[in-house]
Structures are given as structure tokens and as C-alpha cells.
Amino acid sequence: MGNLAIKIEDVSKLYELGTIGTGTLSRDLQRWWANVTGKEDPFMKIGQENDRTRRSDTNFMWALKDIDLTIQKGDVVGVIGRNGAGKSTLLKLLSKVTAPTTGKIFIDGRIASLLEVGTGFHPEMTGKENIYMNGAILGMRKKEIRRKFDEIVQFAGVEAYINTPVKRYSSGMYVRLAFSVAAHLESEILIVDEVLAVGDAEFQSKCLGRMESVSKNEGRTILFVSHNMGAIRNLCSRGVVLNNGRIHSTGTVTESIAEYMRGNLSERAVVTRPSDPSKDLEFLDIRVVNKSGEVTGNILSGDSFELQATVNVRRYRENATLSFRFTNQDGIPVLTTALDDYLGQYRLTQGEHSFRIKIDPNVLMPGKYEVLAAIFETKVQMFDLLEQAVSINIENYGTLYRDSDRKGVVAPVFPWLVSETGINK
């Protein structure tokens, strides 16, 4: 036995977009026949090489390209990347849902994937029947399920309803039961994709706890995909950053998270504008700066950050002021901060002014925000307006990590004062 669990060699995955095939059955049949008899594809364009491994028409998309990766046994690897980076495709290949276009994947050990929990659940069947069904789909033998049955039921907390059809279950119970089956599967390699997006906070922490114990006590290899950096950091020892279907970097989980945050420049963290003489007052530069002084739109929810703005005043206007408004992805203006809040009647005299607005940690809920910047005289005149000046992505991290489904638009952390008042006897 070697010490590698997974070795991925030069793997790529091509997806065909738009229509599949030549469009009609008869032409496809001819093409198939030509293929079988070793002749040339009669519908190939002249000069075009029908090499699927190299062709990159507009109709094709490499979901993964040239992936080389080795994973040691017992490693807990966090797969990090933006939407569309290829994370899910990678997990799909590993769990054999679809085959790679090129390259080879070597695996040592049984793989269990929690790509989506509850696969194969039938609403008419009871909880018990579904446990067996779902377990069998995941590759468990009947006796294996029987042995773990009580544990599974107990973990899911559905003891009382085990002989009830699952269509009578609440959605929470349903998910708990489904996760529980998968979590008790005996496999050397576990693949987990965002299952924690479901269920209530208590159950989520239970799942994380289960995964921690699986990796630490049982020494299993885990591949974990999540957008929750806190969960990744807590659970994983190593990280892989994917970007546009390629491996951007690999390393320890701390390095990888840092790499991901730094590399994630798609957020408009800075806007610089040329001076416009027709304006009396104008923004020259607005940027988002994290705690360490780097310009980035990716901010961890537990960190403070700064908005920095440079304003050019060509002509003094007595009542001019400026403000920034944060709007979340639901379009709700979450907060506005204005110059007069803090500095009272600061006079925007002729010349350049630089402002640094320090935003406290734990103010904004994790999510994306657009920042509107305006210089104006209240109810009189707008001097300069940038509707979407910069955008900020607050990454879930730290205190909130066990509760990624928290409701609300702000996320301040308040002091909780506690005193034991004794028990009434």
C-alpha cells in the first residue's frame, strides 16, 4: 500500500455547449458508422482536426484543464475557487459521475460522495426503507447498513418517525436523515460538496463535528468544497485553489485561503478616474483596503477594512458633503456613511482631500455589496455620483462560520453578559 489516496494526471474535461451532435439522427448514424469502420467523419469541416483533446471551438468549454494533483492518505483537502472554477466538475470526475476527456485518475480506496444528500430517497417509502435504499445506492452492503442502522437514526434524530413515509417528514428531518446515511458510510475517501448549505445551525455544526471526527479519528481522506472559508480553515489541512478550470495553487490551507483571497481580483476593489474639468467637485480615486493594507474587495467578516477616497475640489461649495452607501445583493441599502456623521461641518475647501473610512469588523453580513459614492448638497444638487463605485465581498469567516444560514442584513457581535442565578429548588 502506498501513501497516496488520489493521483490525478493531466486530467481535462471538455463540455460541449449548445446543440449536441450534427443535429439529425441519420447524419449522426453516418458519422457513427464512419467512426466504427475507421473512415473519416463525413461531416467534419475540411482541414479541421477532429481531435477532441485539442479543439477549442466556441462550442466547447474546458471545465477542467491540465489538472495534476496528488492527495496523501489522511489529508483533508479544501477545494477553493469561485463559481465556475471547476470545483464541482472535479468532484464529479472523482465520484465517477462522468468520465474525464483526457488524462487519468488513480484512486486507492472506496470513494463516497456527498454531492447531494438524499439521492434516491422515495417519498412513499418509510425512513427505514429509505436508509437501506440510500445506503445501497452509495455502495453499502445490507449488513453494513444493518450494523450502523441505530447510529444513523440516532445521529439524524428521527427515532420516533422511522416507520413513517419520508413525505411526511419536515425538510429538516429529511436532510438530516440523508446526511446521516452518507456520513456513516465506510469509505476511505469522502467527497463533500456544500452539504452544509442545508439544515439548521445545530445540525450544521453536528455535521462539521462528524467530519472532523471522521478525519481525525478514522484517518480518512476528505475532499471538501465550500465557499465558507471558516469551515474550510477549521476542517482542512491542505488547500487547492482552482481558477478557470486550472489549478491556481496548492499548499497548506492557510496559504491557499490567502492565495484565493488575493487572486480574487474580479471584485472592483479600486476605481481611478481622470480629472473632469466640468465638475466642481469629483472623486479621483476610491479603493477598498483590507486590514493588512492590501487593495482587495475580499474581506473576511471578522476583519475591519477601510474605504479610501480622494476628492478633488475645483470650486468651493459651502454645503457640499459626501457619502457612501452599501447595497447588498438583494438590492437592499444596508447602510450609509456620510462625512458629516463624524466630522460635522468639515469644509471641502479647494484642492485635494483624502479620506479613510474605517469600517468595523462584524458589521456586514457575508455576501456581496455594491458601494455607491456621492458628493452632493442635500436636496439641492448632485456634484458627483458613482452608482457602483467599488464592490466588496464579505467572506464568511470566524465567529459566523458555524451558522452560514444566519438571517439578517447586519452582523454585529454584541457582548453577552451572563451571570448564574442559581436553580430554583
Add this chain to the structure above:
Amino acid sequence: MDKTKQEMEIHGEQRWSEVLKPKDNLLNIRLGEIWRYRDLIQMFVMRDFVATYKQTILGPIWFFIQPILTTIMFAVVFGGFAQLSSDGMPRLLFYLSALTIWNYFSECFTKTSSVFITNASIFGKVYFPRLIIPISIVVSNLLKFLIQFSLFLGFLIYYLIDGGYPIKPNLAILLLPVLIIIMAGISLGAGMIFSAMTTKYRDLTFLLTFGIQLLMYATPVIYSVQSIPEKYRGWVMMNPLSPVVEAFRYAFLGTGQFSVFSLTYSASFMVVLLMVSVVIFNRVERTFMDTV
């Protein structure tokens, strides 16, 4: 720990239990793997039964009602109105015998032909040998066949006791398992080819219902081969399903054409069809998720 996987590869010091590649041997149906998942076949069969008859008032009685109603309808329309010959047999028995074995074929075929589409959501998330589902369909329909078969036996015994009809069950009954295997094999093979093609061309699903009806008329279900003009008999017997239906009828009723040669023809057809279908199915199952 399970180490029965076929693909072991030594790669330096490292041993691998599995290697995933773009292309695999298309004739390799990985029987060992299917065997490891045998419990899943059982679960699918059970699910099929539970799902079909839950929340119906009559429940499993439907297994009996369906063939009886069809048989009565055939007896009235084809036997009564159209005066088609039933070889001197009681009409009910004549139609029921053929329908029992025909239903097994048509049910298996219809269900397997939509395997990829109806199970796309499961296939997209979990891996298990895809052949498990067609196999479980064949098995679960075998159970339904046995239920309908017992119904047929009931009628057969009734008419035997009643006398008055020249019913002569004979030793060909021993061939029943062979007949069932041929029917299962052909429906599985045809269904798998269809299911592989329907992932790309959904149009085929519309053709299917029509095609099965047509096929039934090309098979001696509502008529016997003896009753049709000599010049058409050869054509009807070209249909690999015909010898099976005829043999079934011959075994239990003693009427109909029975020849080892034509049954061998059906069996060979089944083997070739199964091989072709496995190749096509294997080809599609690896990447069909990308096209559905």
C-alpha cells in the same frame, strides 16, 4: 476492505484500486462490480413495488385486474367482433397465454428504454454500475410476470377441469425458463439501445409507444401463426419474439408452432442484441450526464 476491483495497477510503489480513464473497454460490463452492488438491485425492485401500489385502494390486486381487462377486451374485439381464430381454444385462455409473456417483454422494454432519462437525477450525483437499473427492471417485472402467470395457471386449471376443450399441456413447459430468459434478454438489449439513444434524441420516446403496439401485431399475440395465410408465416416468424410466444402457447395449450430451430434463432438474436447493447450502453453511461 474490498479489493475485488478488476483494475489494479502498479504505479511505482503505489497500488491503485481504481483507474478512471476517458475510454474504457466497451465490452467490459464489470460483472464483479455489479455483483458487489447486488443489494441495490433488491432495493430497486422493492422500491418499484412499493412506489407503484402505495396509495391505490386495490393495491397489488391491480396486477391481476390489468391483464384480465386486456384479455376480456381482446376476446371481445378480436375474437368476438373480428372473429379471429383462437385455434379452438377458449378465447380467454388463448389471449391470456400470449399476453402473459408479451406483457413481460413490453413492460421490460418500455421501462429500460427510459432508464437514463428517468434516472438522470440519481445518475448525476452518485456512481453505481448503471446496468443495475435495467437489471432491476427485468427482475421486478419478472415478479410481476409470475403473479400474472399464476393467474393464467388458475384459468388453465379451470378450463382443464371443465373439459370440453382440446387443451394439451406438454413437456415443452420445461422450456419456460428458457422462454423467460429470451424475453428478458431481448427486452433488456432493445431497451438499453433505446435508452442510450434517447439521451440524445428524445423523439424516440414518442416512437416507442407506437412501435411496441406495432410490434405486438407483428407477433402472434392476438392470432396464431397457423391461422394466417401460408405466405405471411415466414415473415411473422422472422420476428424473434414470435417463436417465444408460440412456444409458450404450445407448451401450455398444445396449440401453435413449436420448433427448436426457431427458438435457437430467437436465442441467438438475443445474444447478439445484448452484446451490441452493452457496447452502446457502456459508451453512453460514461458521459451521458454531459448531454442530458
